[in-house]
Amino acid sequence: MVVGRFAPSPTGPLHFGSLVAAVASYCDAKSQGGLWWLRIEDVDQTRRVAGVSANIIQTLQRYGFTWDGEIVYQSQRDQYYEAALAQLRQLGLAYACTCSRKEIADSSTLHGIEGVIYPGTCLQHPTKPDTPAAWRIKTDRSPIGFADPIQGHQQNNMATDIGDFVIKRADGLFSYQLAVVVDDALQGVTHVVRGADLLNSTTRQIYLQQLLGYPTPAYAHIPLVLNADGQKLSKQTLATALPDDNIVATLIAALVFLQQPLPDNALSLPLAHLWQWAFAHWQLPKITSD
Numbered sequence: 001m002v003v004g005r006f007a008p009s010p011t012g013p014l015h016f017g018s019l020v021a022a023v024a025s026y027c028d029a030k031s032q033g034g035l036w037w038l039r040i041e042d043v044d045q046t047r048r049v050a051g052v053s054a055n056i057i058q059t060l061q062r063y064g065f066t067w068d069g070e071i072v073y074q075s076q077r078d079q080y081y082e083a084a085l086a087q088l089r090q091l092g093l094a095y096a097c098t099c100s101r102k103e104i105a106d107s108s109t110l111h112g113i114e115g116v117i118y119p120g121t122c123l124q125h126p127t128k129p130d131t132p133a134a135w136r137i138k139t140d141r142s143p144i145g146f147a148d149p150i151q152g153h154q155q156n157n158m159a160t161d162i163g164d165f166v167i168k169r170a171d172g173l174f175s176y177q178l179a180v181v182v183d184d185a186l187q188g189v190t191h192v193v194r195g196a197d198l199l200n201s202t203t204r205q206i207y208l209q210q211l212l213g214y215p216t217p218a219y220a221h222i223p224l225v226l227n228a229d230g231q232k233l234s235k236q237t238l239a240t241a242l243p244d245d246n247i248v249a250t251l252i253a254a255l256v257f258l259q260q261p262l263p264d265n266a267l268s269l270p271l272a273h274l275w276q277w278a279f280a281h282w283q284l285p286k287i288t289s290d
């Protein structure tokens, strides 16, 4: 059974880039007769904007998406993330860290794919008393790779490209990486289709899956929708919210972006028919990385 999911963060209303990601994962799952979950990734409660989750759900409904089962909210799942952290601690794979950002920047000499690599200070020295601790996962030099059907083979050396990364922050919030891995495993997700902005996260997620004894889903990362200035559409780049009207035309634009074929009379089709046609003709290999 194929199980896919769409997992928006409620930091702003859905824009065309988020629609493209939703369409891709939806068609990928439904074209294979699979299930498709909706998960609201509100684990980082400092970035949550009131009312946005409800707005995202309404927009998806308006565009004709139907998800299977109940909507999952990461903000309600700390117990599962806590259990995974306990498992990693028991295995001796996670350790507390009381270093400040500045201390790390001052003491690290290595740069990875996302900035300075944590030098392992708190592995070698006692942590500071009375200081809230983050939890880091130990990394090693074994390479982690996967075959992406759109982006090609991807590989990272966890120790030299990433370093010991945070799985629970000092403010008590679980990291995106841990929450996603736990949820994908508990929800039985087999196929992750998402935007290429998350390409750098995937090896970390596979590494955590291996440490926790979880299966690794198939991953495909679709190209990002860019604005006229070449920036990724996002709240930061002031991407406009999806329109409430012209839904069929907007959905067609998303399918065109994903290099999918269209029926002759696409614009005059009822929404439900367009979806059925999209499932029947969906071909992930048509998507190219540029």
Ligand SMILES: [Zn+2]
Residues within 6 Å of the ligand: 096, 097, 098, 099, 120, 121, 122, 123
């Ligand atoms: Zn530290």
